[in-house]
Amino acid sequence: MMSIEKTVSALGEFQLIETLFSRLVMADDKRIIKGVGDDSAVLNIPRTQHLLTTTDTLIEGVHFNSDTDPFILGRKALRVNLSDIAAMGGVPHWYVLSLAIPSTTSLKWAEEFARGLDEAGKRFNVSLVGGDMVASTGPIIITITLNGLVGEGRAIMRSSAQVGDRIYVTGTIGDSALGLAHRLGRVKISDAHHIEFLKHRHQIPEPRLSVGKMLQDTAIARSIIDVSDGLVADLEHICSASGVGARLHADKVPLSDAARAVLDGDDTNRMMQMVLTGGEDYELIFTASADIADAISDITDQTGVALTEIGEIVKGESVVTVCRDGEPWVLERGGWKHF
Ligand code: ADP
Ligand code: MG
Numbered sequence: 395m396m397s398i399e400k401t402v403s404a405l406g407e408f409q410l411i412e413t414l415f416s417r418l419v420m421a422d423d424k425r426i427i428k429g430v431g432d433d434s435a436v437l438n439i440p441r442t443q444h445l446l447t448t449t450d451t452l453i454e455g456v457h458f459n460s461d462t463d464p465f466i467l468g469r470k471a472l473r474v475n476l477s478d479i480a481a482m483g484g485v486p487h488w489y490v491l492s493l494a495i496p497s498t499t500s501l502k503w504a505e506e507f508a509r510g511l512d513e514a515g516k517r518f519n520v521s522l523v524g525g526d527m528v529a530s531t532g533p534i535i536i537t538i539t540l541n542g543l544v545g546e547g548r549a550i551m552r553s554s555a556q557v558g559d560r561i562y563v564t565g566t567i568g569d570s571a572l573g574l575a576h577r578l579g580r581v582k583i584s585d586a587h588h589i590e591f592l593k594h595r596h597q598i599p600e601p602r603l604s605v606g607k608m609l610q611d612t613a614i615a616r617s618i619i620d621v622s623d624g625l626v627a628d629l630e631h632i633c634s635a636s637g638v639g640a641r642l643h644a645d646k647v648p649l650s651d652a653a654r655a656v657l658d659g660d661d662t663n664r665m666m667q668m669v670l671t672g673g674e675d676y677e678l679i680f681t682a683s684a685d686i687a688d689a690i691s692d693i694t695d696q697t698g699v700a701l702t703e704i705g706e707i708v709k710g711e712s713v714v715t716v717c718r719d720g721e722p723w724v725l726e727r728g729g730w731k732h733f
Pocket of ligand 2: 433
């Protein structure tokens with residue numbers, strides 16, 4: 395006889411919360427007065443700290459597919475929020491999860507999703523302290539709201555870039571977009587290791603928490619943003635918030651070996667634009683005054699994350715000029731927008 399897969403409704407709402415979601419908590423977090431299990435979580439915020447709060451929604455059919463591995467989805471859902479806390483220079487602590495799933499969703503899916511959250515939670519030391527669970531008549535909708543702390547008055551905003559600042563970026567840019575493009579059949583890559591690397595970069599973003607925290611501790615960065623919409627689009631967000639312009643040198647943008655190999659192929663122009671505008675890199679862009687080269691190499695030494703200078707803030711109103719070989723280069727596509 396064929397076994398019928400157990401669905402979430404076999405367990406029921408409260409059992410589901412109890413067995414899957416009430417355990418994703420860091421036992422040593424003394425600031426959690428009450429986590430899952432009451433009408434609201436109760437958290438002890440130190441007087442000297444400001445609370446950071448950020449949220450992200452993932453919708454089946456928009457951000458992921460019904461056949462997306464739920465373990466990877468759980469990891470990614472939390473990591474994209476962690477990246478937003480990194481981009482303020484803060485330390486993440488607590489999150490709530492709102493989960494809308496059809497009652498026919500397999501229990502296995504929910505278990506694997508919770509396992510993904512657990513993995514990311516343990517890795518970055520954050521606790522699930524509450525949430526909501528509803529039956530969806532349509533797609534799966536996952537909303538995570540993450541809270542973090544940063545010293546009073548020390549959150550690093552997008553709005554404080556200054557003319558003359560140098561623009562830096564962490565890690566490498568474009569891997570995620572190329573990984574997605576490969577999956578969608580829009581780019582041909584032959585090297586199996588490169589395919590695997592780019593796919594991983596798309597599926598499992600690496601929130602740059604240690605870099606963000608150090609930029610904040612050392613007061614090096616004037617402004618920070620994380621790259622979700624695309625390098626150019628997110629740099630534009632810094633510019634418009636700060637009332638400045640930027641010059642971005644495309645040839646200085648750091649690339650992985652895999653991305654470099656794609657760009658060495660025959661569609662260099664289109665691929666370079668994909669790198670600059672594709673998004674979901676979850677790297678940090680930050681601006682800093684020109685005289686901090688030593689501090690930059692300290693951060694790289696301590697975090698193991700490469701920091702690369704890619705341009706400078708100039709006078710202007712939210713204009714990003716992309717230069718290649720020193721000449722202005724007009725891109726054909728902007729960053730990702732939902733509407
Ligand atoms: P209420 O009806 O008071 O809003 P619920 O019955 O929705 O509370 O939830 C009961 C408890 O379970 C609450 O503490 C809530 O935060 C928690 N909870 C509900 N859904 C989730 C979830 N998906 N993940 C974690 N905790 C959850
Ligand atoms: Mg209640």
